[in-house]
Amino acid sequence: MPELPEVEVIRRGLAPLLVGRRFLAVQVGDKRLRQQSSPQELRRWVPGRRLDNLRRRGKYLLFDLEGGVTLLIHLGMTGRLLAGPPLSPPLPHVHLVFQMDGGLDLVFQDIRRFGQALVFPPGVAPPPLARVGAEPFSRKVTPAWLAEQARGRSRPIKNFLLDARILAGIGNIYACEILLAAGLHPATPAARLTLEDWGRVLAETRRILKLAIKKGGTTVANYLNSKGEAGLFQLELLAYGRANEPCRCGATIHRLVQAGRSTFFCPVCQPRRD
Ligand SMILES: [Zn+2]
The missing domain is CATH 1.10.8.50 (Helicase, Ruva Protein; domain 3)
Structure with a gap:
Protein backbone atom coordinates (compact mmCIF):
# COMPACT_ATOMS: atom_id res chain seq x y z
CA MET A 1 0.00 0.00 0.00
CA PRO A 2 1.47 3.37 -0.88
CA GLU A 3 2.48 5.43 2.13
CA LEU A 4 3.35 9.12 2.38
CA PRO A 5 6.62 8.92 0.38
CA GLU A 6 5.04 6.97 -2.49
CA VAL A 7 2.14 9.39 -2.74
CA GLU A 8 4.53 12.34 -2.59
CA VAL A 9 6.67 10.78 -5.34
CA ILE A 10 3.56 10.36 -7.48
CA ARG A 11 2.58 13.96 -6.81
CA ARG A 12 6.02 15.21 -7.80
CA GLY A 13 5.97 13.07 -10.91
CA LEU A 14 2.52 14.18 -12.03
CA ALA A 15 2.50 17.87 -11.08
CA PRO A 16 4.88 19.12 -13.80
CA LEU A 17 2.98 17.10 -16.42
CA LEU A 18 -0.53 18.11 -15.40
CA VAL A 19 -0.69 21.46 -13.60
CA GLY A 20 -1.92 24.18 -15.96
CA ARG A 21 -3.67 21.74 -18.27
CA ARG A 22 -7.42 21.68 -18.71
CA PHE A 23 -9.57 18.60 -18.21
CA LEU A 24 -11.52 17.92 -21.39
CA ALA A 25 -13.52 14.80 -20.59
CA VAL A 26 -13.86 11.92 -18.14
CA GLN A 27 -14.41 8.30 -19.07
CA VAL A 28 -15.83 6.18 -16.27
CA GLY A 29 -15.43 2.40 -16.25
CA ASP A 30 -18.17 -0.09 -15.43
CA LYS A 31 -16.85 -1.26 -12.08
CA ARG A 32 -16.78 1.31 -9.32
CA LEU A 33 -14.02 1.96 -6.86
CA ARG A 34 -14.73 1.57 -3.14
CA GLN A 35 -15.60 5.25 -3.06
CA GLN A 36 -16.21 6.99 -6.31
CA SER A 37 -18.34 9.97 -7.30
CA SER A 38 -21.07 9.14 -9.79
CA PRO A 39 -20.30 9.55 -13.50
CA GLN A 40 -22.80 12.44 -13.52
CA GLU A 41 -20.97 14.27 -10.73
CA LEU A 42 -17.57 13.70 -12.32
CA ARG A 43 -18.83 14.94 -15.67
CA ARG A 44 -20.53 17.91 -14.09
CA TRP A 45 -17.54 19.23 -12.16
CA VAL A 46 -14.37 18.16 -13.92
CA PRO A 47 -14.45 18.76 -17.70
CA GLY A 48 -13.65 22.27 -18.83
CA ARG A 49 -11.67 23.17 -15.74
CA ARG A 50 -7.95 23.83 -15.55
CA LEU A 51 -5.82 22.05 -12.97
CA ASP A 52 -4.42 24.84 -10.79
CA ASN A 53 -2.49 22.77 -8.27
CA LEU A 54 -1.77 19.21 -7.20
CA ARG A 55 -1.36 18.81 -3.46
CA ARG A 56 -0.90 15.94 -1.04
CA ARG A 57 -2.46 15.57 2.41
CA GLY A 58 -1.49 12.36 4.17
CA LYS A 59 -2.02 9.68 1.54
CA TYR A 60 -4.58 11.73 -0.39
CA LEU A 61 -3.85 13.49 -3.65
CA LEU A 62 -5.83 16.70 -4.06
CA PHE A 63 -6.37 18.10 -7.51
CA ASP A 64 -7.34 21.77 -7.17
CA LEU A 65 -9.43 22.60 -10.19
CA GLU A 66 -10.27 26.03 -11.45
CA GLY A 67 -13.18 27.63 -9.60
CA GLY A 68 -12.63 25.84 -6.29
CA VAL A 69 -13.50 22.28 -7.32
CA THR A 70 -11.46 19.56 -5.61
CA LEU A 71 -10.82 16.10 -7.00
CA LEU A 72 -9.62 13.80 -4.23
CA ILE A 73 -7.81 10.58 -5.07
CA HIS A 74 -6.62 7.84 -2.73
CA LEU A 75 -4.75 4.93 -4.27
CA GLY A 76 -5.97 2.35 -1.77
CA MET A 77 -4.01 -0.89 -1.99
CA THR A 78 -3.23 -1.27 -5.67
CA GLY A 79 -4.18 2.01 -7.33
CA ARG A 80 -1.95 3.57 -9.98
CA LEU A 81 -2.15 6.96 -11.60
CA LEU A 82 -0.49 7.13 -14.96
CA ALA A 83 -0.15 10.15 -17.22
CA GLY A 84 0.72 9.91 -20.88
CA PRO A 85 -0.59 9.77 -24.40
CA PRO A 86 -3.79 7.72 -24.88
CA LEU A 87 -3.03 4.00 -24.74
CA SER A 88 -4.25 1.59 -27.36
CA PRO A 89 -5.31 -0.98 -26.47
CA PRO A 90 -6.35 0.47 -23.10
CA LEU A 91 -4.89 -0.98 -19.90
CA PRO A 92 -6.97 -3.52 -17.97
CA HIS A 93 -8.65 -2.55 -14.67
CA VAL A 94 -8.91 1.11 -15.63
CA HIS A 95 -11.69 2.89 -13.74
CA LEU A 96 -11.23 6.46 -14.79
CA VAL A 97 -9.59 8.18 -17.72
CA PHE A 98 -9.31 11.95 -17.56
CA GLN A 99 -8.59 13.40 -20.96
CA MET A 100 -6.56 16.57 -20.70
CA ASP A 101 -5.59 19.16 -23.24
CA GLY A 102 -2.39 18.62 -25.16
CA GLY A 103 -3.28 14.99 -25.89
CA LEU A 104 -2.58 13.66 -22.42
CA ASP A 105 -4.60 11.10 -20.48
CA LEU A 106 -4.56 10.70 -16.73
CA VAL A 107 -5.49 7.09 -16.02
CA PHE A 108 -6.59 5.63 -12.68
CA GLN A 109 -6.05 1.89 -12.68
CA ASP A 110 -6.90 -0.18 -9.61
CA ILE A 111 -6.96 -3.97 -9.65
CA ARG A 112 -8.41 -4.42 -6.18
CA ARG A 113 -10.62 -1.30 -6.28
CA PHE A 114 -9.91 -0.08 -2.76
CA GLY A 115 -9.08 3.34 -4.17
CA GLN A 116 -11.16 6.49 -3.95
CA ALA A 117 -11.96 9.16 -6.51
CA LEU A 118 -14.32 11.82 -5.25
CA VAL A 119 -15.13 15.24 -6.61
CA PHE A 120 -16.24 18.13 -4.39
CA PRO A 121 -17.97 21.29 -5.62
CA PRO A 122 -16.59 24.75 -4.77
CA GLY A 123 -16.69 25.55 -1.07
CA VAL A 124 -17.05 21.92 0.06
CA ALA A 125 -14.13 20.68 2.13
CA PRO A 126 -13.55 16.99 1.40
CA PRO A 127 -14.84 15.15 4.51
CA PRO A 128 -12.08 12.47 4.43
CA LEU A 129 -9.53 15.21 5.13
CA ALA A 130 -11.15 16.03 8.47
CA ARG A 131 -9.76 12.76 9.80
CA VAL A 132 -6.21 13.29 8.55
CA GLY A 133 -3.70 14.08 11.29
CA ALA A 134 -0.67 16.34 11.21
CA GLU A 135 1.86 16.16 8.39
CA PRO A 136 5.10 14.70 9.78
CA PHE A 137 7.03 17.63 8.29
CA SER A 138 4.73 20.30 9.67
CA ARG A 139 6.14 22.75 12.20
CA LYS A 140 3.48 22.00 14.73
CA VAL A 141 4.86 18.48 15.13
CA THR A 142 7.50 18.59 17.86
ZN1 LIG B 1 19.86 -4.99 15.59
Missing part, protein backbone atom coordinates in the same frame (compact mmCIF):
# COMPACT_ATOMS: atom_id res chain seq x y z
CA PRO A 143 8.64 16.06 20.47
CA ALA A 144 6.46 17.83 23.05
CA TRP A 145 3.42 17.75 20.72
CA LEU A 146 3.90 14.00 20.16
CA ALA A 147 4.24 13.39 23.90
CA GLU A 148 1.01 15.34 24.44
CA GLN A 149 -0.81 13.21 21.84
CA ALA A 150 0.41 10.05 23.54
CA ARG A 151 -0.51 11.10 27.07
CA GLY A 152 -2.64 8.53 28.82
CA ARG A 153 -2.51 6.11 25.90
CA SER A 154 -1.46 2.61 26.79
CA ARG A 155 -1.31 1.42 23.23
CA PRO A 156 2.03 0.49 21.72
CA ILE A 157 4.18 3.07 19.96
CA LYS A 158 3.88 1.06 16.73
CA ASN A 159 0.10 1.49 16.70
CA PHE A 160 0.46 5.14 17.69
CA LEU A 161 2.67 5.76 14.63
CA LEU A 162 0.14 4.00 12.39
CA ASP A 163 -2.72 6.20 13.62
CA ALA A 164 -3.32 8.53 10.68
CA ARG A 165 -5.54 10.75 12.84
CA ILE A 166 -2.38 11.76 14.75
CA LEU A 167 0.40 11.64 12.16
CA ALA A 168 -0.63 11.38 8.53
CA GLY A 169 0.79 9.03 5.96
CA ILE A 170 2.89 6.55 7.98
CA GLY A 171 2.04 2.95 7.20
CA ASN A 172 3.38 -0.38 8.33
CA ILE A 173 6.64 -0.32 6.40
CA TYR A 174 7.85 3.04 7.61
CA ALA A 175 6.59 2.52 11.17
CA CYS A 176 8.86 -0.56 11.40
CA GLU A 177 11.82 1.28 9.92
CA ILE A 178 11.35 4.32 12.17
CA LEU A 179 11.24 2.23 15.35
CA LEU A 180 14.36 0.26 14.45
CA ALA A 181 16.22 3.49 13.69
CA ALA A 182 14.99 5.06 16.94
CA GLY A 183 15.91 1.94 18.95
CA LEU A 184 12.43 1.53 20.42
CA HIS A 185 10.69 -1.78 20.98
CA PRO A 186 7.42 -1.68 18.99
CA ALA A 187 5.37 -2.83 22.00
CA THR A 188 6.52 0.05 24.24
CA PRO A 189 3.42 1.91 25.47
CA ALA A 190 3.39 5.28 23.70
CA ALA A 191 2.76 7.10 26.99
CA ARG A 192 6.02 5.71 28.40
CA LEU A 193 8.25 7.43 25.84
CA THR A 194 10.40 10.25 27.18
CA LEU A 195 10.82 13.56 25.41
CA GLU A 196 14.22 12.34 24.29
CA ASP A 197 12.57 9.23 22.80
CA TRP A 198 10.07 11.41 20.95
CA GLY A 199 12.93 13.53 19.68
CA ARG A 200 14.51 10.43 18.14
CA VAL A 201 11.18 9.18 16.77
CA LEU A 202 10.52 12.51 15.08
CA ALA A 203 14.05 12.89 13.71
CA GLU A 204 14.03 9.34 12.31
CA THR A 205 10.52 9.74 10.91
CA ARG A 206 11.57 12.79 8.96
CA ARG A 207 14.92 11.34 7.89
CA ILE A 208 13.40 8.07 6.63
CA LEU A 209 10.43 9.68 4.87
CA LYS A 210 12.75 12.20 3.19
CA LEU A 211 15.14 9.49 2.09
CA ALA A 212 12.27 7.39 0.74
CA ILE A 213 10.92 10.36 -1.24
CA LYS A 214 14.39 11.04 -2.59
CA LYS A 215 14.78 7.42 -3.61
CA GLY A 216 11.47 7.47 -5.44
CA GLY A 217 9.29 5.71 -2.90
CA THR A 218 9.62 2.16 -1.70
CA THR A 219 8.35 -0.38 -4.13
CA VAL A 220 6.02 -2.98 -2.70
CA ALA A 221 3.55 -5.29 -4.37
CA ASN A 222 1.64 -3.33 -6.96
CA TYR A 223 2.89 0.11 -6.20
CA LEU A 224 4.29 1.94 -9.21
CA ASN A 225 5.03 5.62 -9.57
CA SER A 226 3.27 7.89 -12.03
CA LYS A 227 5.56 6.80 -14.83
CA GLY A 228 4.74 3.17 -14.17
CA GLU A 229 8.26 2.47 -12.95
CA ALA A 230 8.89 -0.04 -10.17
CA GLY A 231 11.95 -0.95 -8.23
CA LEU A 232 14.35 1.48 -9.82
CA PHE A 233 15.30 3.31 -6.65
CA GLN A 234 14.13 1.04 -3.92
CA LEU A 235 14.84 2.21 -0.40
CA GLU A 236 16.81 -0.37 1.49
CA LEU A 237 14.53 -1.69 4.22
CA LEU A 238 16.37 -2.69 7.37
CA ALA A 239 13.44 -4.17 9.30
CA TYR A 240 10.27 -4.55 7.24
CA GLY A 241 9.80 -7.97 5.64
CA ARG A 242 13.12 -9.26 6.97
CA ALA A 243 12.03 -11.82 9.60
CA ASN A 244 14.83 -14.31 10.39
CA GLU A 245 17.35 -12.26 8.44
CA PRO A 246 20.26 -10.56 10.18
CA CYS A 247 19.93 -7.02 11.50
CA ARG A 248 22.86 -4.70 10.89
CA CYS A 249 23.95 -5.44 14.47
CA GLY A 250 24.20 -9.18 13.67
CA ALA A 251 21.15 -10.27 15.69
CA THR A 252 18.12 -11.80 13.98
CA ILE A 253 15.09 -9.71 13.00
CA HIS A 254 11.93 -10.95 14.70
CA ARG A 255 8.33 -10.70 13.60
CA LEU A 256 5.34 -10.13 15.83
CA VAL A 257 1.72 -9.34 15.12
CA GLN A 258 0.27 -6.12 16.48
CA ALA A 259 -3.31 -5.06 15.78
CA GLY A 260 -3.44 -7.72 13.08
CA ARG A 261 -0.37 -6.49 11.24
CA SER A 262 3.18 -7.77 11.09
CA THR A 263 5.82 -5.84 12.95
CA PHE A 264 9.47 -6.51 12.24
CA PHE A 265 12.03 -5.56 14.88
CA CYS A 266 15.46 -6.35 16.27
CA PRO A 267 15.42 -7.52 19.90
CA VAL A 268 18.95 -6.18 20.41
CA CYS A 269 18.61 -2.74 18.83
CA GLN A 270 15.08 -2.40 20.20
CA PRO A 271 15.16 -3.89 23.71
CA ARG A 272 11.90 -4.36 25.52
CA ARG A 273 11.34 -1.96 28.41
CA ASP A 274 9.80 -3.17 31.62
